[in-house]
Amino acid sequence: MTEIDEHKTLRPKKGERQESFRNLSDIEIKRLYTPEDIKNLNYEMDLGEPGKFPFTRGAYSNMYRGRLWTMRQFAGFGTAAQTNERYKFLLEHGQTGLSVAFSLHTIYGYEADNEYALGEVGKEGVSIDTLKDMETLFNSIDLSKISTSMTINAPASILLAMYIVTAEKQGHSPDLLRGTIQNDILKEYIAQKSWIFPPEESMRLIVDTIEYCTKHVPQWYTISISGYHIREAGSTAVQELAFTLADGFAYVEAAMERGLNVDDFAPRLSFFFNAHNNFFEEICKYRAARRIWAKRMKNKYSAKKLESLRLRFHTQTAGVSLSAQEPENNIARVTMQGLAAVLGGTQSLHTNSFDEALCLPTEKAVKIALRTQQIIAQESGAADTVDPLAGSYYIEALTNRMEEEAEAYFEKIAELGGVIPAIKANFFQKEIANASYKYQQEIEKNERIVVGVNDFQLREACSTPLLKIDDQVSKDQIDLLNKIRKNRDNEMVKAKLEKLKIAAQGSENLMPCIIDCVREYASIGEIISTLKEVFGTYDEDSIF
Amino acid sequence: MSENRKIKVLVCKPGLDGHDRGAKVIARALRDAGMEVIYTGIHQTPDDVVNTIIQEDPDAVMLSILSGAHNALCPIIMDKLKEQGIDDVLVAVGGIIPDEDKPILEEHGLKGFLGPGTELKEIVEFVKTNLKR
Amino acid sequence: MGYEALIDRLLKGDTRAAARLITIVENDIASAEEIINSIYKYTGKAYILGITGAPGSGKSTLISTLTTIFVKEEKKVGIICVDPTSPLTGGALLGDRIRMKKHFTSNNVFIRSMANRGQLGGLARATEDIIKILDVYGCDIVIIETVGVGQSEVDIFRSAQSVLVLLVPGMGDDIQAIKAGIMEITDIFIVNKMDLPGADRKVSEIMQMLELSMNFKYDYENINPGNAKMCKWTPKIVKLNSKTGENFENLLEIINEHRVFLKETGVIENYHLIRIRNETLQILKHKLTKKVEDLINSNSQIDEYIRLVMDKSMDPYSMANLIIKLLGIE
Secondary structure, eight states, rough: OOHHHHHHHHSOOOOOSSSBOTTTTOOOOOOOGGGGGGGTTOOOIIOOTTTTOOOTTTTSSSSSHHHEEOOOEEESSSSSHHHHHHHHHHHHTTSSSSSEEOOOHHHHHOOOTTTTTTTTTTTTSBBSSEEEEHHEEEEETTTTTSSEEEEEETTTHHHHHHHHHHHHHTTTGGGOOEEEEOOOOHHHHIIOOOOOHHHHHHHHHHHHHHHHHHHEEEEEEOOEEEEEHHHHHOOOOHHHHHHHHHHHHHHHHHHHHHTHHHHHHHGGGGEEEEEEOOOOHHHHHHHHEEEEEHHHHHHHHOOOHHHHHOOOOEEEEEEOOOOOTTTTHHHHHHHHHHHHHHHHSEEEOOOOTTTTSSHHHHHHHHHHHHHHHHHHHHSTTSSSSTTTTTTTTTHHHHHHHHHHHHHHHHHHHTTTSSSHHHHHHHHHHHHHHHHHHHHHHHHHTTTSSOOOOTOOOOOOOOOOOOOOOOOOHHHHHHHHHHHHHHSSSSSHHHHHHHHHHHHHHHSSSHHHHHHHHHHHOEEEEEEHHHHHHOOOOOOOOOOO | OOOOOOOOOEEEEEEOOOOOOOHHHHHHHHTTTTTTEEEEEEEEEEHHHHHHHHHHSSSEEEEEEEEEEEHHHHHHHHHHHHTTOOOOOOOOOOOEEOOHHHHHHHHHHHEEEOOOEEEEEEEEHHHHHOOOO | OOOOOHHHHTTTTTTHHHHHHHHHHHHHHHHHHHHHHHHHHGGGOOOEEEEEEEETTTTHHHHHHHHHHHHHHHHHHHEEEEEETTTTTSSSEOOOGGGGGTTTTTTTTEEEEOOSSSSSOOOOHEEEEEEEHHHHHHHHHEEHHHHHOOOHHHHHTTOOOOEEEEETTSSSSSSHHEEEHHGGOOEEEOOOOOOOOOOOHHHHHHHHHHOOOOOOOOGGGGSSOOOOTOOOOOOEEEEEBTTTBTTHHHHHHHHHHHHHHHHSHHHHHHHHHHHHHHHHHHHHHHHHHHHHHHHHHHHHHHHHHHHHHHSSSOOHHHHHHHHHHTTTTT
């Protein structure tokens, strides 16, 4: 069909609201989808039963009829003691798993009194410097009975070590521990920017954690391969899908290069996706993700176990879609996004609080977010059958389309030599920069409407009570840090750090050394500094 | 001011907050409006910011902070600028600044709070109309 | 106007004064004249390096590493980073500074970003004036970083004593581009990312190019004929890795070698002559163009001439000659 003909068929019929209807991946949405759109669909090969290859219809055969998704609300702020209180509150109110957000200085491996930590201590997450903070964080919480997700990347190995030693002190062996560390460094270079070391050295640490957990902490999910941040940085849904899976395959290859058997570690890889606004696009994205992962793991990496082929994921509703104007509107947005994640088959879900565009959420807002999930679960009927939208002409056509576009991206990445070379060539960053600039322009030209922001605005003052973190937190944390430094065996700390340095210069697995350092109350900052001496740091190019 | 004169703006992110999408979009928009934009990226300490201002002598500075560290970082930066006798630079801050924090920052000399929802063209206008020299 | 106070502070090494004076000379040529008038006699200490290459060749990282070495040698370094102005918008994104972050709080490093403001905007003149300010400010070394290897880079680098060009294995047309532009004045070719395949091939390509050319940088004919130590400078090629610092000692050796060559052969004076001549030429071009434009806009006699040309009673060349007479130049 020539360009002109195509344009004619897409030109709006009289009476349509827009010139064209495009979703957030810039895919043109038709007025009507018909059997024609899925005439080549083969149920066995393309969809299959849920819980069976290629898993399009769901990771498990009975999905939410068997067990609802985990309602896992992200939390963490102030000192470990304050967060411990919030955790106990959430567990009492029905939350079924814990999720830890860390303060920026922890994320970057700086102690609370480092100059870079100025103004950051306790903000954006809980402040952790030493093992003592971890012990306080989980005070009176039995680590053998809950599952914990730790949103930490560059220093993930250290936080995992602290978790293991904290459980050990509670009397639990590591094989009882359930949870996940995000530990996805590739997306840091692409989107979130909280890396410390260069890519190759970072990958070594990640494979160390995979290898260690495969042997000693077998229930632990070692990487939460993330698309959430890529999307938050401004990518389209297709880019989120493609870049996340590309990262996943890169980790699989790295672990296999170490000599690990794919079926030994792949079952413990999990994913973390965004749930953004375009309802159907998001559902198709999750279904396409499962199918792509299953096919490639089987055909390219020869994985045999069902668990290696099964893509499990956690979802968080899109922070970037929340507005600061008329924040109550965000409750409606989050409900819609949460429902998309459920209809897409997520294993666990975090729903954002409505005031989150303004600051860390208040207790009231957190409760509403949790209730949103509970209402979807108990009152909407969405959880009563598996993959209810399968067979829809629109859904299957769009799922196919997203898979095709993701495959096109995989080819481009392969041409560049793989994910790490593509990162160094700024491929992902350029794609995201362009997508986010385009999106911003569309909003400003009112080609895309955000209710209450660029349309239907009310000029009224916003009087949402906000949660404020005061500077006392910083003082308290620094005081505690100084106390630890005084009371620990500093000779031992020095010795263990030295041992770590030597190990880092070699190729042995670093987890045992890190655990030893952590046990002696070495701080994250000290461990990271030691590793920096061996690994160096990484500078990125600025891409606009 | 001769016609050759371009408006020079510094866009940077003090502190550990790494979310640079907004700052980059603003840098690009200011460039598209004909300004010369120095972008120094993430993880700038207050000294980094101040020394860059001293050497580059910009007409305006846009600080982007989304982590909540503005209460600590902005006053330090403004105080250091004052120590240096620099008072003819427009300093604005973008990101998440709760209303109750604004008066203190204003007292320290910060002029604009260009938070979420501010249109790019508003930001460009703000810079053009609020220059101190 | 009164720039005495600023200049006073500049002579004492005041960073802010230097920065403010740079802003003035960049934007206002009349003030530039006044300022250079006052400070010219203090110039001459700084050694000037020009570094360029295609985008992505690693210039900023190289400069950052070099600067670390110079600072260790207790030298004060000034760096001018020139980036292109967008021809569509007239604006510019100046991002070279980012890669030099570790020097931001050093008392011995001054980094300044500049937009080229369109090739015809008098960039060479402005850069030359900024170099002088940094010289007087106290810099032992001034590095000019630009992007590209064409004619405008040649213009800027007439101020540089050593010109370094960066190449990267795998980048296609760079040798061709160099041949068409900056080849004649390059003193040192650097092949960056030496660990990449194709590094050695790039070195051979450069050598081939050099065999087929002559280095026209130095006006050897007119150098003091009494200097028996006269010899030509053959451009050197060095491989290195700007990120890891690998082989930087070799680069520094060669830079020193070049510096010594210039001094001992007396070629440095020739370089000064060329620099002064070119600089003056730039200024003259600007001033005379302005004079002519003013004349054309104000002199009614010119309108007469134009009418004659329109009637075909006179041709444009003849008119130009008449205008030159009006200016008082023959």
